[in-house]
Amino acid sequence: MKVTNNSKALQGVHSATGVVFLQPGESKDVDLTEAGHKLASRLDFLKFSGAAPKSAEGESDKEALLAKLKALGIEAGKNSSIDTLQKRLAEAQDKAKVELIAQLKEKGVEVGDDVTLEELQAELAKHQ
Incomplete structure (x- = not known):
């Protein structure tokens, strides 16, 4: 799933393998867990594209x-x-x-x- 940091500060998201940090304006493909996606999707400054992860x-x-x-x-x-x-x-x-x-x-x-x-x-x- 592609994650974009739209904030003006460094942000971290919890992936299946650990925390992935994104610079302001940076986009990365991140392997999010279902729980990680649920938590990160609450943050308005992170944009997600792609299918939401399913429960393993x-x-x-x-x-x-x-x-x-x-x-x-x-x-x-x-x-x-x-x-x-x-x-x-x-x-x-x-x-x-x-x-x-x-x-x-x-x-x-x-x-x-x-x-x-x-x-x-x-x-x-x-x-x-």
């Missing part, structure tokens, strides 16, 4: 990962990458599975290693 497809995936981590009792930063969140989720799920298997074994219930976390949780709920 990965954002819904990221929100889903954050929700799953939170359900497992893990707080993760919203600035974490999707790869990092996926790794943390896999580690947390593996740890939860080990703990659930141990709890079920204490109750005399034998389970295989190929069961899902949800199946383990359901089985434990039956024996509580």
